[in-house]
Amino acid sequence: MSNFTRRDAIGTTAMGVAGVAIANGATARASAQGASRVAAFAGKHTPRPLRFDPKKLAGLSERLITSHWENNYQGSVRGLNTIETRLAAAMADPDYPTVAYAGLKREELHRTASVVLHEIYFEALGGNGNPGGSIYEALDGWFGSFEAWEEEFRRTAMSLAGGSGWCVLTWNAHTRSLHNYWAWDHMHGAVTGAPLIALDMYEHSYHLDYGTAAAHYIDAFMANLDWEVIDARYRANASQARNASNL
Known part of the structure; x- marks a missing residue:
């Protein structure tokens, strides 16, 4: 299943516009490398493994869960890392366009929320569905x-x-x-x-x-x-x- 949706296309376009603004010379890129060491812009998020065996879920196939986890969830993790490194580059560039920065901040929120929600989604699966507590x-x-x-x-x-x-x-x-x-x-x-x-x-x-x-x-x-x-x-x-x- 392809995981490239219209929403991804919009995000890719926004990141592409930002990428053009970033490419302003070796000095800005060198400064960005230093800024990327700041924790807020580290871009080092890693996917959490599934806590259950996807073969054992009732009514949700291994193929579906694996595709969802590998393509959609991990795609958001990779996207968030990309956005953070581009934010680092933007912060190192005093002439970075405000309109491009706005696009990066929107994508930062979108990708962060996608990562968090997917992790909450997957981590609550693997039970028998019987409520209690x-x-x-x-x-x-x-x-x-x-x-x-x-x-x-x-x-x-x-x-x-x-x-x-x-x-x-x-x-x-x-x-x-x-x-x-x-x-x-x-x-x-x-x-x-x-x-x-x-x-x-x-x-x-x-x-x-x-x-x-x-x-x-x-x-x-x-x-x-x-x-x-x-x-x-x-x-x-x-x-x-x-x-x-x-x-």
Whole structure:
């Protein structure tokens, strides 16, 4: 499956424009090499390995998971590294065009969010789909019942089917509440929101197995969730909120 989408083409164009501006001589490139050693622009992100055997997921094929992990996720890791090194070069060049810098900053956000969301997505898979723990009780309380939460989560996900984006169960640290958020283009998450579950609704995440039948893909995703991982994420964030309230 090709992982080059229209979104990638737009990003590549933006990076291409930035690349033209960067190529302003050996002095700027030498300065960029020094700037690239700054941690913020290091460009040294590495992919996280899968924590489960992709052959053993129910309803999600090894081919689908491997393609998603190798092409889409790792493509975002590589893209983020490229963007960071180009930001380093731009910071070393006092004459770097503002319009080109704006494109780099947008791509930095896009690629960063894609990497984070993909890692949250993959790390919550490999379970039996049976919910439990503190997160179960919390969802039951916030939504009236766990089943009501799941229905709303699925409805939010299906609102993105055929398009692009993520359905994200989020702990909002500011309001100290749980919500299902609609996150388009990797970037439209709630401020202070900590993702607990991230469901990729881009077609690359399910088309190989399900074509356009996104609802069946959601069924398979839910059946493979590891709720111990999700519960640990929730407890860590809720604990931080309690500690902050005691300061």
